[in-house]
Amino acid sequence: MKYGYFDDINREYVITNPRTPWPWINYLGTNDFFSLISNTAGGYAFYRDAKFRRIMRYRYNGVPMDAGGRYFYIKDGDTIWNPGWKPCKTELDAYECRHGMNYTQIKGDKNGISATTLFFVPLGINAEVTKLTLTNNGNQPKSIKLFSFIEWCLWNASTDMENFQRNFSTGEVEIHGSTLYHKTEYRERRDHYAFYHVNAPIQGFDTDREAFLGIYNGFDTPQVVEAGKPSNSVAHGWSPIASHYLEITLQPGETRHLVFVMGYVENAQEEKWESKGVVNKTKALEIINALDTTEKVDEKFAELKRYWDNLLNKFTLSGTDERLARMANIWNQYQCMVTFCFSRSASFFESGIGRGMGFRDSNQDLVGFVHQIPERARARIIDIASTQFPDGGCYHQYQPLTKRGNNDIGGGFNDDPLWLIFGTVAYIKETGDTSILSEQVPFDNQPGSEVSLMEHLKVSFDHVIYNLGPHGLPLIGRADWNDCLNLNCFSNDPNESFQTTENKTEGSKAESLMIAGQFVVCGTQYAELCDYLGDHDEADRARSCVKEMEEAIKKYGWDGDWYLRAYDYYGRPVGSHTNEESKIFIESQGWCTMAGVGKDEGMVQKSLESVKKYLDTPNGIVLNYPAYSKYIIDYGEISSYPEGYKENGGIFAHNNPWVIIGETVAGNGDRAWEYFSKICPAYTEEHSELHKVEPYVYCQMIAGKESAKPGEAKNSWLTGTAAWNWYAITQFILGIKPGYTGLEISPCIPKEWPGFTVNRHFRGADFEIKVENPHHVSTGVKSITLNGEKLTGNVIPTQPAGSKSTVIVEME
Numbered sequence: 079m080k081y082g083y084f085d086d087i088n089r090e091y092v093i094t095n096p097r098t099p100w101p102w103i104n105y106l107g108t109n110d111f112f113s114l115i116s117n118t119a120g121g122y123a124f125y126r127d128a129k130f131r132r133i134m135r136y137r138y139n140g141v142p143m144d145a146g147g148r149y150f151y152i153k154d155g156d157t158i159w160n161p162g163w164k165p166c167k168t169e170l171d172a173y174e175c176r177h178g179m180n181y182t183q184i185k186g187d188k189n190g191i192s193a194t195t196l197f198f199v200p201l202g203i204n205a206e207v208t209k210l211t212l213t214n215n216g217n218q219p220k221s222i223k224l225f226s227f228i229e230w231c232l233w234n235a236s237t238d239m240e241n242f243q244r245n246f247s248t249g250e251v252e253i254h255g256s257t258l259y260h261k262t263e264y265r266e267r268r269d270h271y272a273f274y275h276v277n278a279p280i281q282g283f284d285t286d287r288e289a290f291l292g293i294y295n296g297f298d299t300p301q302v303v304e305a306g307k308p309s310n311s312v313a314h315g316w317s318p319i320a321s322h323y324l325e326i327t328l329q330p331g332e333t334r335h336l337v338f339v340m341g342y343v344e345n346a347q348e349e350k351w352e353s354k355g356v357v358n359k360t361k362a363l364e365i366i367n368a369l370d371t372t373e374k375v376d377e378k379f380a381e382l383k384r385y386w387d388n389l390l391n392k393f394t395l396s397g398t399d400e401r402l403a404r405m406a407n408i409w410n411q412y413q414c415m416v417t418f419c420f421s422r423s424a425s426f427f428e429s430g431i432g433r434g435m436g437f438r439d440s441n442q443d444l445v446g447f448v449h450q451i452p453e454r455a456r457a458r459i460i461d462i463a464s465t466q467f468p469d470g471g472c473y474h475q476y477q478p479l480t481k482r483g484n485n486d487i488g489g490g491f492n493d494d495p496l497w498l499i500f501g502t503v504a505y506i507k508e509t510g511d512t513s514i515l516s517e518q519v520p521f522d523n524q525p526g527s528e529v530s531l532m533e534h535l536k537v538s539f540d541h542v543i544y545n546l547g548p549h550g551l552p553l554i555g556r557a558d559w560n561d562c563l564n565l566n567c568f569s570n571d572p573n574e575s576f577q578t579t580e581n582k583t584e585g586s587k588a589e590s591l592m593i594a595g596q597f598v599v600c601g602t603q604y605a606e607l608c609d610y611l612g613d614h615d616e617a618d619r620a621r622s623c624v625k626e627m628e629e630a631i632k633k634y635g636w637d638g639d640w641y642l643r644a645y646d647y648y649g650r651p652v653g654s655h656t657n658e659e660s661k662i663f664i665e666s667q668g669w670c671t672m673a674g675v676g677k678d679e680g681m682v683q684k685s686l687e688s689v690k691k692y693l694d695t696p697n698g699i700v701l702n703y704p705a706y707s708k709y710i711i712d713y714g715e716i717s718s719y720p721e722g723y724k725e726n727g728g729i730f731a732h733n734n735p736w737v738i739i740g741e742t743v744a745g746n747g748d749r750a751w752e753y754f755s756k757i758c759p760a761y762t763e764e765h766s767e768l769h770k771v772e773p774y775v776y777c778q779m780i781a782g783k784e785s786a787k788p789g790e791a792k793n794s795w796l797t798g799t800a801a802w803n804w805y806a807i808t809q810f811i812l813g814i815k816p817g818y819t820g821l822e823i824s825p826c827i828p829k830e831w832p833g834f835t836v837n838r839h840f841r842g843a844d845f846e847i848k849v850e851n852p853h854h855v856s857t858g859v860k861s862i863t864l865n866g867e868k869l870t871g872n873v874i875p876t877q878p879a880g881s882k883s884t885v886i887v888e889m890e
């Protein structure tokens with residue numbers, strides 16, 4: 079069953095039934111001011127940091143769920159309704175939600191009135207705008223009463239929902255004409271406030287939640303709306319809100335536009351006040367003036383559209399199935415932008431208060447984003463590298479507001495350092511900008527500790543080789559990519575987090591085959607980079623370390639039919655046929671096949687066959703099999719999940735592309751495609767009622783074959799799945815790989831494809847790349863012509879900026 083459809087021309091997903099199986103959300107904002115918005119206008123806004131600068135209050139895990147948002151109540155006679163259906167849930171005559179590129183438009187019709195709400199964050203402005211369009215479609219004049227509504231968060235989203243003994247006394251507002259100011263805590267250390275404005279005179283307002291709703295009412299029955307009369311309440315403490323009241327009469331056929339602006343302002347300490355106790359509103363007025371007419375708002379909206387046209391024109395695919403094209407050209411790239419902005423901090427599965435930016439997560443996100451805005455990727459790499467320690471270890475997370483490493487979680491995840499190589503190499507290959515390597519970057523943000531970024535890459539590489547275990551394989555530390563395989567925790571206290579509990583690495587023999595495979599991939603990348611820079615000695619050193627790692631994997635990491643997953647604290651194998659449960663894991667199969675370890679000995683092919691046999695399902699590839707059926711203290715959190723969920727036998731969509739890429743290394747284009755299409759959201763749209771989450775973005779996890787509900791998905795949006803699938807489809811299936819000197823072409827496609835065309839913007843030049851597959855093969859390039867000239871080899875050399883080239887690729 080479907081709840082809507084893709085509108086590819088407008089780059090929108092159109093939801094036609096508000097009762098989606100879960101709120102289907104979208105993200106507004108590209109730089110500093112961000113919002114999450116559901117298909118019924120639920121969600122919240124924040125400035126930069128979802129924990130420390132939360133603007134709208136949101137209740138997680140509420141009943142009913144997704145309560146709170148930017149609501150408009152229309153009182154038309156005795157009928158009260160919302161254009162987004164919720165919170166009143168009055169049956170609408172028509173409903174439609176269009177989630178587009180950083181905007182959402184929700185339209186509701188009721189009793190002859192149609193109300194369209196267009197939400198977006200204009201470029202360069204710290205505000206969320208709503209353009210509300212009201213039309214009277216009937217043949218009688220209509221007089222309606224309109225109430226806007228948002229609830230303020232008292233800035234720190236965490237203490238906002240905990241520290242009531244204080245919070246209930248701090249709320250402060252100011253009311254000036256049609257602008258309602260939220261200046262809670264501005265009197266003391268805060269240098270920022272928020273406001274909610276409408277570009278028309280109002281006939282009343284409310285700023286106190288209890289006055290607006292009534293103490294026993296929910297958002298669906300606000301007492302002032304029911305009474306049809308605002309109470310002009312002024313909040314002192316408790317829960318400040320902002321609600322405008324407008325009386326509107328529409329003649330038959332008349333349309334009226336209103337612009338609502340929810341803005342955020344920071345003032346320097348010495349400029350905080352206009353007069354004693356009165357907020358300096360200069361900057362708020364600037365925002366308001368920039369958006370005070372429908373024309374100005376329309377122009378800002380057109381600008382946002384142009385911004386996305388420009389971003390998405392850098393890579394377009396045609397000539398394949400339309401579902402693939404819509405993912406590659408629109409939604410996958412869009413999701414990569416969102417994960418780049420948010421890492422794993424704020425979604426409807428991540429509360430925005432738990433996690434900052436992940437070290438490994440953000441490096442992976444870069445790979446899906448770097449072609450869009452390379453300058454932002456560059457700045458991000460420097461921020462990430464600045465949280466590294468001198469020995470190459472890293473803070474696992476950092477806070478976006480302060481850019482400081484997060485002490486609560488600390489470090490010790492031994493895969494982390496390698497991701498810095500992975501992210502940086504992707505940046506340089508896309509841009510050719512090796513100057514980033516000479517940037518002086520501190521360790522742990524300590525001034526005076528700066529070394530070049532290249533040195534950071536070196537300590538990243540060395541961190542692995544200085545931390546090898548008894549088999550010459552990398553020690554796992556607190557965990558590797560799989561945060562839940564905790565081989566050094568031994569936790570038996572339900573009150574402690576596996577992520578932060580004491581990590582008993584002293585004397586541990588726990589080694590990771592995932593890091594081993596990753597080291598072969600990223601270590602080789604490091605060696606190639608050194609060669610490219612002319613440092614052949616360092617390249618040779620790196621290559622010999624990689625060679626030794628490959629030998630160690632082949633000798634101690636092979637279980638007979640697949641790669642082992644790890645050795646535990648005591649040196650016993652994990653992910654082996656000798657184990658009672660979880661005999662095989664995906665991560666080491668993915669990384670070691672990607673790295674091609676033991677390819678000549680048949681290991682790659684055998685490992686991939688074992689994945690097919692034991693891990694593949696109709697909904698994707700599960701992480702491990704059989705799932706753990708009981709808690710095992712030696713393995714930690716992985717065995718805490720019921721079978722088939724999350725890291726215990728779930729389809730962790732993030733690592734499916736590792737196998738997909740592994741299949742391309744083995745030349746199996748059909749298999750790679752089969753796996754790709756199983757988890758690609760546009761291909762699961764038809765069973766949205768089972769899948770549950772948005773059909774336009776990847777999710778982190780789909781319940782596995784041993785779960786109660788195989789195929790049911792969770793944790794949509796913020797997942798490395800977006801970047802990894804982008805990487806897999808563009809660079810390994812379509813096979814267009816940015817390299818140091820040009821674009822390497824090596825497709826690995828399903829045999830039935832007759833070919834495809836990609837328009838690729840690369841280092842300032844445009845390429846139209848037509849791949850023809852007349853003999854229906856998966857791999858093998860017979861010839862490439864660049865502007866009619868035959869090339870030797872399969873690398874299209876970099877072309878002058880501004881040039882346009884046509885490339886014809888003929889497969890064998």
Ligand code: GLC
Binds near residue numbers: 438559778
């Ligand atoms: C989550 C984390 C990621 C981790 C993965 C597997 O997605 O964000 O860092 O690698 O889970 O545990």
Ligand code: GLC
Binds near residue numbers: 433561577724
């Ligand atoms: C839990 C999740 C995992 C996540 C980790 C860190 O263990 O299962 O996916 O990476 O928490 O937040």
